[in-house]
Amino acid sequence: MRILVVNPNTTASMTATIAESASRAAHSSTEIIPVTSAMGPVSIEGYYDEAFAVPGLLAEIAKGEKAGVDAAIIACFDDTGLDAARVLADIPVIGICEAALATTAFIAQRFTVVTTMERSRLPLEHLVYRYGMAGRCKVRAADIPVLSLEDPASNAGERLRAEISIALQEDRAEAIILGCAGMADLTAELRAEFGVPVVDGVAAAVKQAEALVALGLSTAKRGAYASPVSKPYSGLLEAFAPDTLRAS
Amino acid sequence: MRILVVNPNTTASMTATIAESASRAAHSSTEIIPVTSAMGPVSIEGYYDEAFAVPGLLAEIAKGEKAGVDAAIIACFDDTGLDAARVLADIPVIGICEAALATTAFIAQRFTVVTTMERSRLPLEHLVYRYGMAGRCKVRAADIPVLSLEDPASNAGERLRAEISIALQEDRAEAIILGCAGMADLTAELRAEFGVPVVDGVAAAVKQAEALVALGLSTAKRGAYASPVSKPYSGLLEAFAPDTLRAS
Amino acid sequence: MRILVVNPNTTASMTATIAESASRAAHSSTEIIPVTSAMGPVSIEGYYDEAFAVPGLLAEIAKGEKAGVDAAIIACFDDTGLDAARVLADIPVIGICEAALATTAFIAQRFTVVTTMERSRLPLEHLVYRYGMAGRCKVRAADIPVLSLEDPASNAGERLRAEISIALQEDRAEAIILGCAGMADLTAELRAEFGVPVVDGVAAAVKQAEALVALGLSTAKRGAYASPVSKPYSGLLEAFAPDTLRAS
Amino acid sequence: MRILVVNPNTTASMTATIAESASRAAHSSTEIIPVTSAMGPVSIEGYYDEAFAVPGLLAEIAKGEKAGVDAAIIACFDDTGLDAARVLADIPVIGICEAALATTAFIAQRFTVVTTMERSRLPLEHLVYRYGMAGRCKVRAADIPVLSLEDPASNAGERLRAEISIALQEDRAEAIILGCAGMADLTAELRAEFGVPVVDGVAAAVKQAEALVALGLSTAKRGAYASPVSKPYSGLLEAFAPDTLRAS
Amino acid sequence: MRILVVNPNTTASMTATIAESASRAAHSSTEIIPVTSAMGPVSIEGYYDEAFAVPGLLAEIAKGEKAGVDAAIIACFDDTGLDAARVLADIPVIGICEAALATTAFIAQRFTVVTTMERSRLPLEHLVYRYGMAGRCKVRAADIPVLSLEDPASNAGERLRAEISIALQEDRAEAIILGCAGMADLTAELRAEFGVPVVDGVAAAVKQAEALVALGLSTAKRGAYASPVSKPYSGLLEAFAPDTLRAS
Amino acid sequence: MRILVVNPNTTASMTATIAESASRAAHSSTEIIPVTSAMGPVSIEGYYDEAFAVPGLLAEIAKGEKAGVDAAIIACFDDTGLDAARVLADIPVIGICEAALATTAFIAQRFTVVTTMERSRLPLEHLVYRYGMAGRCKVRAADIPVLSLEDPASNAGERLRAEISIALQEDRAEAIILGCAGMADLTAELRAEFGVPVVDGVAAAVKQAEALVALGLSTAKRGAYASPVSKPYSGLLEAFAPDTLRAS
Incomplete structure (x- = not known):
């Protein structure tokens, strides 16, 4: 089992702390894949930072899913972008809060x-x-x-x-x-x-992710979490249009 | 009084519908300034689109505030990015929902x-x-x-x-x-x-914006809506770091 | 636009304070019409006074509506008689709380x-x-x-x-x-x-009243706010029977 | 034990129905004292009628308390004027709802x-x-x-x-x-x-009234139910000023 | 009218205190029948004791109902076993909380x-x-x-x-x-x-029990309080199978 | 890791169904220990049966804890006796609901x-x-x-x-x-x-139990879940007094 752990801020040293906790919690047969967001704020302190942490976070989840991870964890306690991530991904996504x-x-x-x-x-x-x-x-x-x-x-x-x-x-x-x-x-x-x-x-999320994967459960794709509607995005965020991001 | 009305999706024809409703509701002494977001989805249908409508929306609000508008309206019924906008701006911001x-x-x-x-x-x-x-x-x-x-x-x-x-x-x-x-x-x-x-x-928001401006009221900058913390943002979203965006 | 502001207690000096605040908040094209209730307690302090402030308040609202005001404000913070006023009147009625x-x-x-x-x-x-x-x-x-x-x-x-x-x-x-x-x-x-x-x-209520009138909105006359049922009232309160009050 | 049962509308035939139910429910040692309000609407159908049923109701409760009843029941299912009655009276007051x-x-x-x-x-x-x-x-x-x-x-x-x-x-x-x-x-x-x-x-209220009296319990006169503040009332409702009503 | 008051702990001196309060509250025509549970904890302090007070309590209620009492009171403030008692009994059961x-x-x-x-x-x-x-x-x-x-x-x-x-x-x-x-x-x-x-x-429960009996009301036997399903119980608790307990 | 799974009814064939589901969900390094309650109802259908399933259930949990299991699961969907079990045990206890x-x-x-x-x-x-x-x-x-x-x-x-x-x-x-x-x-x-x-x-509870054990977490023994107070129990349930049960 491979679990992606995304630090949605851009501070790599914090990713290291997160990765250590995740690895300690993970079963010996689980591989933890820690990543740091490639764009956005160095830390997430309140609503404004949170808004700009979402694109980088979703890019990492899309990349991870394409690479075949079994589940993803969003390692920021405000559960940054969790709803959007569940719309995007077919694998289970867990927030640490x-x-x-x-x-x-x-x-x-x-x-x-x-x-x-x-x-x-x-x-x-x-x-x-x-x-x-x-x-x-x-x-x-x-x-x-x-x-x-x-x-x-x-x-x-x-x-x-x-x-x-x-x-x-x-x-x-x-x-x-x-x-x-x-x-x-x-x-x-x-x-x-x-x-x-x-x-x-972080540790709690690792166990919940392991649980969902073991139970064969993933996000229900009905209602608010149905897969995103195909449509063009423009400007700076063009590459994040659902089809484009998943195809990239 | 000048009120900015931001359509957070990128479809200009929808902005026209919005602008017409806003103008009809506005007092004759109020100027409605409609803008279409310059980046993001053509329509906002659920959590995923919503996440990518926020940067373009906040850019327009920052621009409007610098140009001296008295209040801003977010013209999408999911009140896209409302909390982040209130952190960013000193003028009142109203969601249409x-x-x-x-x-x-x-x-x-x-x-x-x-x-x-x-x-x-x-x-x-x-x-x-x-x-x-x-x-x-x-x-x-x-x-x-x-x-x-x-x-x-x-x-x-x-x-x-x-x-x-x-x-x-x-x-x-x-x-x-x-x-x-x-x-x-x-x-x-x-x-x-x-x-x-x-x-x-849209019409309701115009009247609420007019009311707040007339009453001399704006977002309380204590607690969750305190101004954003200065910090670097990186990558594609570098220009949205609070100080950078407001200085641009 | 003409807005009736009823002080539901009988103290005229308090009506003056209220009228001043209402006028300051009103748009220059709005006329504020302040009235003091003609009967009941000199101040409203708790449930007992509130009960006896209602008849005088409703009489003023009926009189104002007949005189053609566009909206009415109940200027006591316990929103005295607000539900009954909405049943009685066809114009919008706003409580200051x-x-x-x-x-x-x-x-x-x-x-x-x-x-x-x-x-x-x-x-x-x-x-x-x-x-x-x-x-x-x-x-x-x-x-x-x-x-x-x-x-x-x-x-x-x-x-x-x-x-x-x-x-x-x-x-x-x-x-x-x-x-x-x-x-x-x-x-x-x-x-x-x-x-x-x-x-x-008081100021907030003036802006909300202006907003409703401008938007062409008034109390929905379905359910609990449907117009009062015609019926006789007797004794001291005979004149407040719905038909009598509105005809007076 | 003597329990006052006030019908807050002015229809005596309904008081008879109420009195019969109250008497059937009462203990053989309890005396039921039914009264019909002397002023106000013939029936209470919604907020407007309710407002005008209160003065007559409170007058009956004041009269009953002076005559020495042990508890009072308000026999209309919207519990008309219950809060004001509890402020006024020292005896327990029960609503039938x-x-x-x-x-x-x-x-x-x-x-x-x-x-x-x-x-x-x-x-x-x-x-x-x-x-x-x-x-x-x-x-x-x-x-x-x-x-x-x-x-x-x-x-x-x-x-x-x-x-x-x-x-x-x-x-x-x-x-x-x-x-x-x-x-x-x-x-x-x-x-x-x-x-x-x-x-x-009605029957349920009789038993609750009997219970409170037997237990030696009555309305707590702290907070919202403290006795009314002495003050003048004017106009048609002058006689309902707390001191006047209780002295009459 | 006869009201059973069960002390669900096994301390007889506490039953005496309870009985005294119950008798003081009861109408002169009501007979209070106090009983002490024959099995379980000497006092009920938290969830664990509560669980083991239930069998003894229910045994007393079954016995009382068979002996013809009109209502039962559970005299412990955590309303021990109240739901189970209502399933078991046809007479009303009241918790003191x-x-x-x-x-x-x-x-x-x-x-x-x-x-x-x-x-x-x-x-x-x-x-x-x-x-x-x-x-x-x-x-x-x-x-x-x-x-x-x-x-x-x-x-x-x-x-x-x-x-x-x-x-x-x-x-x-x-x-x-x-x-x-x-x-x-x-x-x-x-x-x-x-x-x-x-x-x-305890006193409050006596009055509520008297009220229900006088009003001819008892537990509604639909939904969660329907009579227990006939089935065998085994081991130490064999005698508590619904049919057995009621037949004993 | 060893996880006790208690079927709190006495039907062994249902325990087999439960055990199969638990084993399928468990990690290969987890040992599932299924037990059937030795006393009480053959099935738990509502409040009455639930009350009599608790003693047998708690006896099995006490026995399992003494035998060194790492966590316990209560395999009935009404989470029978869960609060009492958490007071009793130092190991984590999970309800399947x-x-x-x-x-x-x-x-x-x-x-x-x-x-x-x-x-x-x-x-x-x-x-x-x-x-x-x-x-x-x-x-x-x-x-x-x-x-x-x-x-x-x-x-x-x-x-x-x-x-x-x-x-x-x-x-x-x-x-x-x-x-x-x-x-x-x-x-x-x-x-x-x-x-x-x-x-x-059942499967979900196995994963949650594995998670808690792996994270080194167990019931907080403050407040309502503090260990039971030592005291004598009498009659049929004498052996369930906290000290006795844990010592047996």
């Missing part, structure tokens, strides 16, 4: 996502609602830039821990979800430190 | 959106939920391609009318919302024909 | 209504729910009598400001709605002071 | 209210939501005028039965609630006919 | 349940949701073991009072519900002490 | 559960709500006894197919979930027949 929420729901009744910046809080709350977890999952922001997670000199880790402590006390959280792909490498130490389940979306 | 729903809510307790294709139904239902109207507004699809609305030889009008009849009978709808910018020119005749309020989102 | 919420929803994701007395908080929370904003709008009370807003010697302004500060910090509010028609004159200074959008329902 | 819903919820998981006119359906749906039953209770209208229930020559009974049949088949209803005080005398025969529990709100 | 919530909803808009242990909080929140009260009722835990309520040397009363104080201040609670059958004897003194309605579920 | 819903949510926006008997529909709807899927998942019953699935002479398959057809047409279902463990063997043929994803909860 939805995978983290679904996985945590099997082991805890109440839990909290701790993300990076305040501006990402509301979009994540919308996802939490959409995935049916609004009654049991809160979202908190540690108020740290995404790339500060890569900077050992920053106080990002400290602020993240402070927010986790608040979540455990004030939210009645029984488990913590790390709300950014770039936090994946902190999972083990935070579990040890806080003594509660700490869930990384 | 949200404008239609908010306006209709003042005159009816229950109403139905009739849109084009089945694949757009679920995304619109998500918008209806997000705008707080899930308890009183249903979504129906007439199962017609967007561009067939421009084709006098198609049976699009007939299917639209059939779906409106069903909505009035089965949904207890007291008013009808036309769920596609390309239907704007049918408003008056459908009102006459069915004897109920029929709401066109 | 619903107008404020609908308008603010175009510029902010989360916002807070600050009202006067604690006893009005729950009725406003019910309105917020009914208008579909429960997930994004909180209600707070500054614990000040309505008429203290008219008294320069009271500390009403101070308490209002204190509650706004709390809303901005604790509710993640991005904008503030003034939850009493009598606060309309404070809008500009509070905007300047807090640096966030501050919305006055 | 809320009593019917609460009682039925102990014996069925899903049930349907069958009311009279289509225009009452939406107001009842709002009550069903407010009382927390939206997920399990539907509302249907038999499309019959309220007073036709008193007319043996009308086909009201037939239409009511037809709507009950539909509710049992299409709504998965396990029990039926009669959605108008004027239907109370049909309870026994409809139970026999359809073989499911049929609940009359 | 649902009775307390329904009763309090007639006298307060917002209220708080104060229960014993933190582990019971979430199950009670699920009940509050299921009974339609999630928008107006909070749940708090005083963090006291159930049986400490019986121990005069414990500080259970003190902790309970502390939590009630917090509920009145922070939850805007207008009334308090005692969230454990073992608290029934504190009702009167807590009412006096806090000056707000304090509701005991 | 929750696993099916969570898995399907990755591949479809709208889907329908088709279960056996009408009386199971409402309990499943409650689960669907609790798992956050109420907005996108409907429940239908084919009106077939559970054990008829084992009987080749019954028309169970035919009725199941008829209900699936209705779900695809009327519910806008994009995928189907088989709402009974005994349907697991039909998955492949129904997929082929209807051309949409068909999900069997």
